[in-house]
Amino acid sequence: MYPDSNDKLVHLSTALRKAGAPRVLVVMGVAGCGKSTVAELIGNEAHWPVVEGDALHPKANIDKMSAGIPLNDEDRQPWLEKIALVAQNWIKDKECGIVTCSALKRKYRDIIAQGSNRVCFLYLKGTKEDIAPRLQSRTGHFMPASMLDSQFATLEEPADDEVMMELDVRADQQSIAKSALRALRLLTSDQDHPLHRACASPTATVKLPL
Ligand SMILES: Nc1ncnc2c1ncn2[C@@H]1O[C@H](COP(=O)(O)OP(=O)(O)OP(=O)(O)O)[C@@H](O)[C@H]1O
Ligand SMILES: O=C(O)[C@H](O)[C@@H](O)[C@H](O)[C@H](O)CO
Numbered sequence: 001m002y003p004d005s006n007d008k009l010v011h012l013s014t015a016l017r018k019a020g021a022p023r024v025l026v027v028m029g030v031a032g033c034g035k036s037t038v039a040e041l042i043g044n045e046a047h048w049p050v051v052e053g054d055a056l057h058p059k060a061n062i063d064k065m066s067a068g069i070p071l072n073d074e075d076r077q078p079w080l081e082k083i084a085l086v087a088q089n090w091i092k093d094k095e096c097g098i099v100t101c102s103a104l105k106r107k108y109r110d111i112i113a114q115g116s117n118r119v120c121f122l123y124l125k126g127t128k129e130d131i132a133p134r135l136q137s138r139t140g141h142f143m144p145a146s147m148l149d150s151q152f153a154t155l156e157e158p159a160d161d162e163v164m165m166e167l168d169v170r171a172d173q174q175s176i177a178k179s180a181l182r183a184l185r186l187l188t189s190d191q192d193h194p195l196h197r198a199c200a201s202p203t204a205t206v207k208l209p210l
Pocket of ligand 2: 030102103104151
């Protein structure tokens with residue numbers, strides 16, 4: 001059993017527990033679930049670089065989403081390939097890094113991971129009711145809140161045989177990031193692993209969702 005089983009915010013897949021500590025984190029989930037926020041917090045704490053996946057979209061995709069039209073597989077293909085390149089370059093160079101990407105379908109995640117079990121998806125799991133208010137109150141972003149239905153319709157939640165960790169979006173962002181990093185660190189006792197660069201306090205408290 002996963003050693004930190006008291007932490008209700010995280011759930012590790014069997015594939016992740018088998019694979020051990022990853023080198024690349026893909027923070028995934030529907031629009032507005034908190035990918036950029038959580039990726040930045042983990043990146044700051046672990047001293048890993050963060051790439052914002054939205055910055056890799058072709059302009060046509062941004063225009064389409066801004067107009068309230070959901071992307072299709074064909075639209076997403078070149079974008080996913082760029083994200084895959086970012087992830088695979090880190091692995092090839094024996095580096096670590098974090099990239100944000102909605103990665104809504106399993107076949108998208110397969111494109112990114114390219115069969116590597118060093119790539120771990122951090123899935124920010126929440127319901128429409130949890131996430132809609134965040135999108136509605138967010139300003140200055142191209143993604144209209146009206147797109148949330150299509151995001152959920154497209155979403156294929158990652159399964160237990162994928163290298164992934166589920167995180168509960170109902171918690172505050174600091175707790176989510178802290179829980180994720182602590183769980184990842186427990187996957188390796190090798191203190192030279194880049195996950196241990198900035199060690200979190202083992203007694204850090206975790207705020208549970210209401
Ligand atoms: N755990 C959280 N609790 C409350 N609010 C949060 C949490 N995480 C993020 N937020 C807020 O929700 C909004 C959406 O977060 P963020 O932009 O990080 O999501 P995202 O998944 O990156 O969105 P997108 O896919 O549209 O780029 C922001 O205003 C952010 O401050
Ligand atoms: O796959 C998709 O439909 C898109 O990538 C979106 O999810 C956005 O990139 C992003 O989340 C912006 O809000």
